[in-house]
Amino acid sequence: GEDVEQSLFLSVREGDSSVINCTYTDSSSTYLYWYKQEPGAGLQLLTYIFSNMDMKQDQRLTVLLNKKDKHLSLRIADTQTGDSAIYFCAESNQAGTALIFGKGTTLSVSS
Amino acid sequence: DAGVIQSPRHEVTEMGQEVTLRCKPISGHDYLFWYRQTMMRGLELLIYFNNNVPIDDSGMPEDRFSAKMPNASFSTLKIQPSEPRDSAVYFCASSLRQGLHQPQHFGDGTRLSIL
Numbered sequence: 001g002e003d004v005e006q007s008l009f010l011s012v013r014e015g016d017s018s019v020i021n022c023t024y025t026d027s028s029s030t031y032l033y034w035y036k037q038e039p040g041a042g043l044q045l046l047t048y049i050f051s052n053m054d055m056k057q058d059q060r061l062t063v064l065l066n067k068k069d070k071h072l073s074l075r076i077a078d079t080q081t082g083d084s085a086i087y088f089c090a091e092s093n094q095a096g097t098a099l100i101f102g103k104g105t106t107l108s109v110s111s
Numbered sequence: 112d113a114g115v116i117q118s119p120r121h122e123v124t125e126m127g128q129e130v131t132l133r134c135k136p137i138s139g140h141d142y143l144f145w146y147r148q149t150m151m152r153g154l155e156l157l158i159y160f161n162n163n164v165p166i167d168d169s170g171m172p173e174d175r176f177s178a179k180m181p182n183a184s185f186s187t188l189k190i191q192p193s194e195p196r197d198s199a200v201y202f203c204a205s206s207l208r209q210g211l212h213q214p215q216h217f218g219d220g221t222r223l224s225i226l
Contacts, residue, residue, distance in 0.1 A: 033214070042115070042202050042217030043154075088154065097166065098144065099215060103153035 004102035006089050011108045018076040020105045022089030027070060029091040033099065034063065034074045037086040046087070047074070076107075084109045113137070115218035117203050123224045129191040132221045135184055136205030144215060145178055145188050146202040154202075160186065193225045 003025045012018045024032065030051050035043040049056045049063045049072070056063045062075040076083055086104040093100055116135040124130060136143050144159040158168040163180045171178070175194070180186040190197055200222050204215040 040219070042204070042219050043215075044217070045214040048214070097142075097161070098156055098159055100156075101154040 004089050004091055004100050006087075006102035006105045008103065009106050009108070011110065012079050014079060014081055014109055014111045016079055018074075018079045018083070018107055018109075020074045020076075020087050020089075020107065022072040022074075022102055024070050024072065024089070024091045024100075026091055026094060026100075027067070028094060030096065031092060032063075032065065032072050033088075033090040034061075034072075035088040035090060035101075037088065037104065039085075043088060079107075079109050081109045081111055083107060115203055115205055115216050117201075117218035117221050119221060120219065121222045121224075123226065124193060125226050126194055127192045129189065130193045130197075130223060130225075132188040132201050132203075132223070134186045134188070134203030134218060136186070136203070137216055138184065140205035140207050140216070141183070142206045142208065142213075142215075143180060143186050144204040144206075145186070146204065148200045148202060148220070149198075157188070195225045198223055198225045 005023045031048050033048045034046040036046045037043045047058050047061050049065050060077045064073045086106050088104045089102040090099040118133045141162050145157040146154050147157055148154045157170045158178045159166055160180045176190055178188045200220045202217050202220045204217045206215045207213045
């Protein structure tokens with residue numbers, strides 16, 4: 001079945017770059033997603049990438065996709081304390097009707 | 112635009128009691144999802160609906176859990192009887208349609224504590 005794996009924790013200093021990694025299993029996923037969850041809130045879509053792309057940049061965010069290795073990463077440039085949150089990687093299920101989420105990576109940013 | 116609205120935000124009740132969680136999806140969205148989030152298991156998909164019809168309930172943990180969507184603007188997740196291991200944050204999400212890129216929009220969740 002589909003599965004998404006992420007490391008659980010990442011700690012960085014303010015101003016540094018953060019890189020959050022994810023591996024997924026379903027090579028037929030059309031879109032891959034990054035969601036952000038702040039304390040006490042639901043998940044918000046941060047960015048996504050279409051499977052025929054290698055890279056997508058959106059301001060401080062860069063998404064890299066390696067389809068051969070089924071590896072997705074999210075890079076946050078100039079990380080700020082406000083970026084502290086849980087980041088979830090997600091892929092579509094085989095039917096394309098639901099999302100499979102990883103367990104989330106808790107990003108802690110220290111000043 | 113109002114987002115996905117869940118109620119209550121917090122619920123504390125004793126084991127054995129019936130618990131009902133409520134969700135109002137974004138108007139016009141035809142997919143609705145219920146998730147459960149715990150430290151141990153992360154985010155689990157419990158059930159989802161398309162046009163008010165349950166499509167996949169394979170994630171519902173036990174018969175104690177049931178979900179309904181009587182109309183396009185309302186859904187409930189019921190636990191009867193509740194147990195301490197049901198304590199978690201329950202999220203509802205909705206999306207416009209699947210198959211193409213349509214992100215899921217999440218509510219702020221219901222934090223459920225069963226004593």
